[in-house]
Amino acid sequence: MNGINRLDIKQLRVLHALLDLKNLSQVARKMGLTQQAISEQLRKLRDLFDDRLFIRQGNSMVATPKALSMQQPISRILEQLEALLEPDMFSPQTYKGVFTISATDYATQALLPQLFHITRRDAPDLKLIVRDFASDNIN
Incomplete structure (x- = not known):
């Protein structure tokens, strides 16, 4: 089985959190996992990368050169993965579609002219x- 799998x-x-916090307990707390x-x-990770990655010194973990070399690429990868999960931003300037509004006579006269201008x-x-608002048609 190759490494990426x-x-x-x-x-x-x-790995990202360990590079940042350098402490297993703090990483566990931050991620909501056990130590x-x-x-x-x-x-x-050590097995996968064939490197110790971190060496314990007292209560801290010191990153190996291999781990340090991965810090920026891992940050970029995680940012890109986060971006995949972000919802698309609504852009009125490029939106093409139809909105149907039910409004009373008063709302039609008082609010819709400004709404049409903004739209x-x-x-x-x-x-x-715009459709007439009829309360007996509400489901």
Whole structure:
């Protein structure tokens, strides 16, 4: 089995956190895991990268040159993965679609002229449909 198939996101997050905090207990607290779980992830990472990655010195972990060389690439990878999960931003300027609005006669006269003005300016490809509000049609 090649290396990429043995690597998972949790391991990258553990490695990233260890490079930042340099303490297994703090990483465990930050990630909501046990210290044993972090140690197990570190063991897998050591096996995967064929490097100790961190050496214990007192209560701290000192990164090896191999671990330090991975710090920036791992940060970029995790940022890119986060970006994949971010919702698309709504952009009125490029939105093409239809909104249907139910409004009373008063709302039609008082609010809709300003709404139409803003819509034409900020969302030129948005089509607004206005229907009479009828409370007996509400489900």
